[in-house]
Amino acid sequence: MFDFTATYTDQYQLAMAQVYFENGHKDHRSVFDYFFRKLPFEGGYAVFSGLEDLLEIIENLSFDKKDIAYLEQTGFSEKFLNYLRDFKFQGSVYSVKEGDVVFPTRPVLQIEANIIEAQIVETLLLNLLNFQTLIATKASRMRLVSGDRHLLDFGLRRAQGPGGYYATRAAITGGFDGTSNVVAARNFDIPVSGTMAHSFVQSYDNEIDAFRSFAKGRPENCVLLVDTYNTLNSGVPNAIKIAKEMEERGQKLLAIRLDSGDLAYFAKESRKLLDKAGLEYVKIAASNQLDEYVIKSLLEQQAPIDIFGVGTNLVTGNPDSALDGVYKLAESNGKPRIKLSESLAKVTLPHKKQVFRIKNSSGQCVGADAIGLRSESRIEEMFHPFEPYKSMKLQNFEQEPLLHEVMKNGKSLVEKQSLKDIADYSLSRLAELPIEYKRFNNPHIYKVGISSALREDRDKLIKEYKQLS
Numbered sequence: 001m002f003d004f005t006a007t008y009t010d011q012y013q014l015a016m017a018q019v020y021f022e023n024g025h026k027d028h029r030s031v032f033d034y035f036f037r038k039l040p041f042e043g044g045y046a047v048f049s050g051l052e053d054l055l056e057i058i059e060n061l062s063f064d065k066k067d068i069a070y071l072e073q074t075g076f077s078e079k080f081l082n083y084l085r086d087f088k089f090q091g092s093v094y095s096v097k098e099g100d101v102v103f104p105t106r107p108v109l110q111i112e113a114n115i116i117e118a119q120i121v122e123t124l125l126l127n128l129l130n131f132q133t134l135i136a137t138k139a140s141r142m143r144l145v146s147g148d149r150h151l152l153d154f155g156l157r158r159a160q161g162p163g164g165y166y167a168t169r170a171a172i173t174g175g176f177d178g179t180s181n182v183v184a185a186r187n188f189d190i191p192v193s194g195t196m197a198h199s200f201v202q203s204y205d206n207e208i209d210a211f212r213s214f215a216k217g218r219p220e221n222c223v224l225l226v227d228t229y230n231t232l233n234s235g236v237p238n239a240i241k242i243a244k245e246m247e248e249r250g251q252k253l254l255a256i257r258l259d260s261g262d263l264a265y266f267a268k269e270s271r272k273l274l275d276k277a278g279l280e281y282v283k284i285a286a287s288n289q290l291d292e293y294v295i296k297s298l299l300e301q302q303a304p305i306d307i308f309g310v311g312t313n314l315v316t317g318n319p320d321s322a323l324d325g326v327y328k329l330a331e332s333n334g335k336p337r338i339k340l341s342e343s344l345a346k347v348t349l350p351h352k353k354q355v356f357r358i359k360n361s362s363g364q365c366v367g368a369d370a371i372g373l374r375s376e377s378r379i380e381e382m383f384h385p386f387e388p389y390k391s392m393k394l395q396n397f398e399q400e401p402l403l404h405e406v407m408k409n410g411k412s413l414v415e416k417q418s419l420k421d422i423a424d425y426s427l428s429r430l431a432e433l434p435i436e437y438k439r440f441n442n443p444h445i446y447k448v449g450i451s452s453a454l455r456e457d458r459d460k461l462i463k464e465y466k467q468l469s
């Protein structure tokens with residue numbers, strides 16, 4: 001869709017890269033962690049999304065002629081530009097599987113590459129993963145409250161510009177069933193569908209003529225929008241007449257759509273009218289500024305709505321405009337690295353790492369992930385990162401390693417999956433998560449701890465760097 005080249009980055013990455021290049025650091029192997037610090041929507045979990053796109057894009061990343069000419073104009077050195085002409089990401093990536101549930105402060109993904117490659121892909125990585133993870137999380141919250149009702153993404157017109165393209169992909173990984181977004185549906189192989197706009201009804205002299213011509217022209221999966229003039233006095237009765245005409249032609253009206261007013265009331269009244277006319281099979285779709293709270297409330301009111309069309313609140317991640325994912329250096333040229341901060345929670349973790357999901361013997365997640373060194377295959381006890389007396393013994397638990405090598409020497413190791421497979425995987429991971437982490441109000445806080453080996457090394461580094469400063 002968008003033509004990604006290696007200039008899809010922030011200028012400072014290239015400035016640092018030139019200096020690494022000219023100071024003989026270009027082959028320094030570096031390890032970076034991708035993680036976020038705060039869960040969106042005051043929720044208890046996030047759904048990781050965007051990995052396949054990221055791998056596909058970085059596998060093919062290069063600077064084209066126009067990029068090089070532009071960088072020349074903006075003052076980059078000739079020698080460095082010659083190096084960039086042959087730039088290719090040749091590093092490795094370790095990551096949580098796309099669709100998994102993830103939590104703050106623990107690595108979701110690690111990049112190992114020479115320092116120039118690792119810096120150049122940082123912005124792209126954060127841009128793709130932060131956005132898609134935000135939207136997939138929002139979608140997943142709507143999926144959780146909707147049971148098996150159909151969820152459709154209607155958001156392209158309300159999205160932050162072309163971001164709507166990836167928002168649709170993320171919505172599907174988070175559990176939506178389909179989209180109105182034609183280009184995303186085509187490129188990501190997503191079920192596409194749609195109803196009709198008010199303008200269509202308005203453009204005819206009367207509602208019934210509009211419905212009749214639409215039903216004749218597009219009888220397959222036909223949905224009639226019933227709220228342009230008067231939902232219960234004209235929209236639904238007219239839709240019933242058209243449904244009966246369709247029956248005479250051996251066709252079936254799929255649904256009516258409600259787009260304003262009290263959706264619970266109108267859905268109940270419309271259902272009664274449809275059923276009374278023997279049209280039990282005609283479904284009810286609803287739209288209009290829906291989100292997880294409105295859907296939950298509508299279902300608590302027993303609104304007989306089968307299909308929800310969601311736009312604005314889904315694709316903009318309302319009310320959270322961004323996920324605060326960051327990319328921090330953990331190792332450079334064979335040495336562990338740390339970033340100190342006044343705020344303890346912002347001190348980073350050095351080294352190549354592994355993250356373990358802690359589970360009981362029946363495979364149920366107990367609400368904890370433990371971070372260890374990559375060389376550790378199990379963790380005996382995990383410690384609160386900064387509260388020395390808080391710890392949890394892990395000997396009796398199952399420990400599932402979450403970071404898998406997904407790219408080696410610049411080649412992706414993951415087989416392309418359908419978005420439906422990613423969404424199914426996400427649902428299965430959510431099912432392992434106890435309900436307390438999934439509620440909307442004050443969800444339980446998921447524990448993230450570190451192994452004693454990692455804690456020891458981190459504390460040693462903190463001391464060393466404090467002495468230097």
Ligand SMILES: Nc1ncnc2c1ncn2[C@@H]1O[C@H](COP(=O)(O)OP(=O)(O)OP(=O)(O)O)[C@@H](O)[C@H]1O
Nearest residue numbers: 259260261262263264265287288289290294297298
């Ligand atoms: N029964 C309901 N319970 C909870 N929320 C609802 C219910 N019905 C509608 N809503 C939600 O209330 C919000 C506002 O709806 P409201 O009826 O005020 O405006 P409207 O129908 O958009 O008006 P307009 O006719 O101008 O389109 C929307 O987000 C809608 O999804």
Ligand SMILES: O=P(O)(O)OC[C@H]1O[C@H](OP(=O)(O)OP(=O)(O)O)[C@H](O)[C@@H]1O
Nearest residue numbers: 154197198259287288289290310311312
């Ligand atoms: O409310 P959202 O969750 O953002 O969902 C998308 C909205 O976009 C459409 O309205 P719009 O007025 O743009 O077009 P219309 O003429 O088809 O109603 C649709 O009818 C929904 O109300």
Ligand SMILES: O=C(O)c1cccnc1
Nearest residue numbers: 154180193194195196309
């Ligand atoms: O198909 C629809 O009904 C639709 C599509 C986009 C936005 N609103 C509604």
